[in-house]
Amino acid sequence: MAEAELPAPVSLRRFDLSDLDDYWIWASDERVTASCSWEAYKNKDDLRRYMAETVLPNPWFLAIIAGGRPVGAVSLKIPEAANDRCRVELGYVLAREWWGKGVATAAVRLATEAAMAEIQGLERVEALVEIGNKASLRVLEKVGFQREGLLRRYWWNKGLIWDMAIYSFTTADSFLI
Amino acid sequence: METEENRKGDNRSIHLPPPPPISLRPFDTSESDIDGLVALAADAAANRFLRRGPFASRDDAVRFLHDKVLPHPWYRAICLPDGRLVGSISLRPGISGDGAPRSASLGYRVAPKFRCRGIATEAVRAATAAAFEEWPELERVEAVADVENPASQRVLEKAGFAREAVLRDYMVLKGESRDVIMYSCMSRDRMARKTLKT
Numbered sequence: 252m253a254e255a256e257l258p259a260p261v262s263l264r265r266f267d268l269s270d271l272d273d274y275w276i277w278a279s280d281e282r283v284t285a286s287c288s289w290e291a292y293k294n295k296d297d298l299r300r301y302m303a304e305t306v307l308p309n310p311w312f313l314a315i316i317a318g319g320r321p322v323g324a325v326s327l328k329i330p331e332a333a334n335d336r337c338r339v340e341l342g343y344v345l346a347r348e349w350w351g352k353g354v355a356t357a358a359v360r361l362a363t364e365a366a367m368a369e370i371q372g373l374e375r376v377e378a379l380v381e382i383g384n385k386a387s388l389r390v391l392e393k394v395g396f397q398r399e400g401l402l403r404r405y406w407w408n409k410g411l412i413w414d415m416a417i418y419s420f421t422t423a424d425s426f427l428i
Numbered sequence: 429m430e431t432e433e434n435r436k437g438d439n440r441s442i443h444l445p446p447p448p449p450i451s452l453r454p455f456d457t458s459e460s461d462i463d464g465l466v467a468l469a470a471d472a473a474a475n476r477f478l479r480r481g482p483f484a485s486r487d488d489a490v491r492f493l494h495d496k497v498l499p500h501p502w503y504r505a506i507c508l509p510d511g512r513l514v515g516s517i518s519l520r521p522g523i524s525g526d527g528a529p530r531s532a533s534l535g536y537r538v539a540p541k542f543r544c545r546g547i548a549t550e551a552v553r554a555a556t557a558a559a560f561e562e563w564p565e566l567e568r569v570e571a572v573a574d575v576e577n578p579a580s581q582r583v584l585e586k587a588g589f590a591r592e593a594v595l596r597d598y599m600v601l602k603g604e605s606r607d608v609i610m611y612s613c614m615s616r617d618r619m620a621r622k623t624l625k626t
Contacts, residue, residue, distance in 0.1 A: 334479060337597055337605040374597035374605045400593025404567040404614055407522075407530035412567050417610075421597045 261357035263313040263325065263365070266306050270314060271299055273321040277346035286384055287344060288408055311366070315345065315358040322349045325362045329370075338375040338419075339366055343390075355390045360428055363394065363420050374422050379406070379415040391418045395427040447550045452504040452517065452558070455497050464505065464513035465489045465497070471540050477577045478537060479601055502562070506538065506551045514542040517551045519559050519569070528565040535571065543579070552587040560615050567615060572598070572608040584611040 311327040323345035396418040506515035515538035521529030573580040589611035
C-alpha cells in the first residue's frame with residue numbers, strides 16, 4: 252500500500268461528549284474496527300454511553316486531533332498489579348480517511364512521550380500488533396519502537412486466534428521522529 | 429580386537445535418567461500445607477528472581493492460602509512420592525469473550541534443596557499437559573524467565589517451550605525493572621512431540 256505522507260499538525264487532548272459525532276465516524280466504520288477488540292457501533296446512544304462511562308473518566312484515553320477535530324483515539328492500559336507498573340500497553344485507532352498521512356505516527360510519539368514524562372516509574376511502553384497489519388507495524392517502527400518478537404496464537408479476537416508482534420519503547424530508546 | 433577401553437568408548441546409547449516421579453495436587457488447609465507454604469516463601473529471601481518474599485507471620489501464610497491459593501483457578505503443590513511438598517506451580521487462564529480460555533500463564537517455584545533434579549521441568553510438563561486437558565480451547569501456555577536466570581530458562585526449554593522474545597523492562601523485581609524472556613508452548617507443539625515419541 253503506497254502511503255502519501257503529508258505532514259499534518261497533530262495534537263492530543265481529553266475527549267468531551269461534544270466529540271460524539273466525530274467519534275462516530277471511526278467507531279462505526281467496520282474497516283477501522285476489524286483490527287480492534289470491539290465491534291463497530293451501530294447506534295449513537297451506545298457510543299455516547301461508552302464515551303460517558305469509559306472514555307471521559309480515563310486520563311489516558313485521548314483524542315487524536317488533526318485538521319482541528321478528533322480523527323481517532325490513543326489509549327494506555329495500565330497494569331492492575333503495582334509490581335507491573337513499569338510498563339503500559341498503548342493502542343490506537345484512526346478514521347479511515349486519515350490513514351497514510353503520518354497522523355498515527357505523530358499520535359503514538361506524542362502519547363509515548365507524555366506517558367514517559369508523567370507516569371511515575373514507567374520504563375516501558377509496549378504495543379501489540381497483528382503480524383499481518385503491515386501499516387500498523389510501520390507506525391511503531393517509524394516512531395522508534397523496537398520489535399521484540401512474535402507472540403504465537405496470543406490473542407483470541409472475533410472468532411480467530413491471532414499471532415501478535417510485540418514492540419516496545421523503553422527509557423533506553425530514542426524517538427526517530 | 430575389542431579391549432575394555434574400546435567397549436567403554438563405543439557407548440552409543442545414551443541413558444537419560446527417568447523423570448522424577450513428582451505429583452501435582454491442590455493445596456489444602458492442613459497444618460503441613462501451611463508449613464509448606466511458609467517454607468517455600470522463606471527461601472524467597474535468598475532468591476533474587478522471586479517477587480513474593482517470606483511471610484511476616486504464619487497468619488500471613490494462612491491469609492495467603494485462603495485469599496490467593498484456594499480461590500485460584502489452578503494452583504498446585506509439587507510433591508515427591510513420599511508426600512513431601514517441594515514446590516508450587518500455577519496457571520492463570522486468560523480472559524476470553526466466551527469463557528473458554530485460549531491462553532494461560534504459568535509460574536512455579538521449587539525449594540532450593542530440591543533443585544537440579546529435573547523436578548521443575550517435570551512439573552512444568554505435567555502442568556502444561558493438564559492445562560490443555562482442562563481447557564479444551566487452549567491454544568497457548570506462556571511463561572517468562574528473567575534474562576539472568578538461565579536455570580529457569582533451561583527448565584522451560586527442556587519442557588518443550590519455545591523462546592519468543594526478550595521483553596525489556598517488563599516487570600519490577602525487588603525495586604528494579606527487569607528484562608524477561610517470553611516462552612510459549614502451543615497445543616500443536618505437544619501434538620508434534622507426541623508423534624515423535626511413538
